[in-house]
Amino acid sequence: xxxxxxxxxxxxxxxxxxxxxxxxxxxxxxxxxxxxxxxxxxxxxxxxxxxxxxxxxxxxxxxxxxxxxxxxxxxxxxxxxxxxxxxxxxxxxxxxxxxxxxxxxxxxxxxxxx
Amino acid sequence: xxxxxxxxxxxxxxxxxxxxxxxxxxxxxxxxxxxxxxxxxxxxxxxxxxxxxxxxxxxxxxxxxxxxxxxxxxxxxxxxxxxxxxxxxxxxxxxxxxxxxxxxxxxxxxxxxxx
Numbered sequence: 001x002x003x004x005x006x007x008x009x010x011x012x013x014x015x016x017x018x019x020x021x022x023x024x025x026x027x028x029x030x031x032x033x034x035x036x037x038x039x040x041x042x043x044x045x046x047x048x049x050x051x052x053x054x055x056x057x058x059x060x061x062x063x064x065x066x067x068x069x070x071x072x073x074x075x076x077x078x079x080x081x082x083x084x085x086x087x088x089x090x091x092x093x094x095x096x097x098x099x100x101x102x103x104x105x106x107x108x109x110x111x112x113x114x
Numbered sequence: 115x116x117x118x119x120x121x122x123x124x125x126x127x128x129x130x131x132x133x134x135x136x137x138x139x140x141x142x143x144x145x146x147x148x149x150x151x152x153x154x155x156x157x158x159x160x161x162x163x164x165x166x167x168x169x170x171x172x173x174x175x176x177x178x179x180x181x182x183x184x185x186x187x188x189x190x191x192x193x194x195x196x197x198x199x200x201x202x203x204x205x206x207x208x209x210x211x212x213x214x215x216x217x218x219x220x221x222x223x224x225x226x227x228x229x
Contacts, residue, residue, distance in 0.1 A: 035218065037160075045152075045160065045209050047218035059216050095159050100150055100211070100218070101175065104159035 001026045004096050004105035011111045012086050019082040020108045022096030029077040030054050032099035036070060036081050039107075040092045048094075051079060086112045115139055118210055118221035125227045130200050136193040136210030136221045144186050149193030150211040151184060154223075160209060166193065200228050 007021040022034065035050040049060035051070045058070050069082040079096055091112050096105040119137045126132040134151075138144045148167040152160040162175040166184030174180070181198040193210055205228045210221040 037218075037220075044207075044223040045154075045211075045220040047211075047220060050217065061217055100213075101162045101165065101173070104161070107159050 002032075002098060002102045004098060004103065006094075006096060006105040006108045009109040009111070011113070013114055014087055014112055015085050016112075017082070017084050018086055018110065019080050020094060020110065022079045022081075022105050024077045024079070024098055027098070027102075029074060032102060034070075034072060034079040035097050035100075036068075036079075037095045037097065037104075038064075038092045039095065040089075048081070053079075086110075088112050088114075116222065117142070117214055117219045118212060120208075120210060120221035120224045122222065123225045123227065125229060126200050128200050128202060128228055131196060131198045132200055132204075132226060134195040134197070134208050134210075134224050134226065135187070135190070136195070138191050138193070138212070140191065142191075142214075144191045144193060145188060147193075147212045147214075149184060149186070151182075151193075151195045152209045152211065154207045154209065155205075163195070163208075197226075202228050204228055 003026045005023050012018050030053045033050045033052050036048040038046045048064045049070050051058045051072050053072050072079045093107045093109050095107050117139050150165045151163040154160040163178050163182050164174050164184050166172045183196045185194045207223045207225050209223045
């Protein structure tokens with residue numbers, strides 16, 4: 001059974017950095033691209049980008065290009081979403097998902113507040 | 115204008131059918147886009163329901179009841195999710211998604227109320 005387990009909730013101040021993780025299990029990790037999706041409070045879903053674990057190729061949504069970095073460690077079957085300088089508008093729930101039909105991770109709530 | 119547009123809300127009665135629409139921007143042809151549908155209940159991540167391209171190219175999510183079905187309306191340039199025999203547990207937010215320019219695009223979501 002495909003399962004994605006994400007790291008726990010985080011609270012940061014504006015300007016701080018952050019990396020959250022998403023660990024896959026129950027399937028061959030290289031089989032699916034890992035996608036990241038943002039959901040701001042009370043809002044809809046926004047696709048941020050994806051990474052191909054086979055060749056580390058990354059594609060970002062223009063809305064998120066330059067603001068986040070997506071990476072993967074194949075040796076431990078884990079994908080990452082990284083910010084170098086958070087802003088209050090990054091406060092949201094972040095989901096990872098392997099492919100377009102698999103179960104989603106449980107989500108990581110990121111709160112950015114001074 | 116957004117690539118995918120969904121009505122923000124829809125109400126229907128238990129036992130009835132609900133038709134959720136996802137309209138593709140007019141410069142794109144729904145006939146060439148595979149539509150995905152997700153259900154999200156409060157406090158939970160979205161769950162894949164089904165994907166639909168044509169009657170010969172469709173897939174139901176694991177464990178998703180057959181009363182959830184997909185189709186397309188070419189005249190409206192829209193993807194369609196039909197939920198028949200509505201139950202109270204179907205009350206949720208529903209999102210359509212398609213692949214566009216190498217990535218995903220979501221509709222804004224429809225809040226379905228069953229009352």
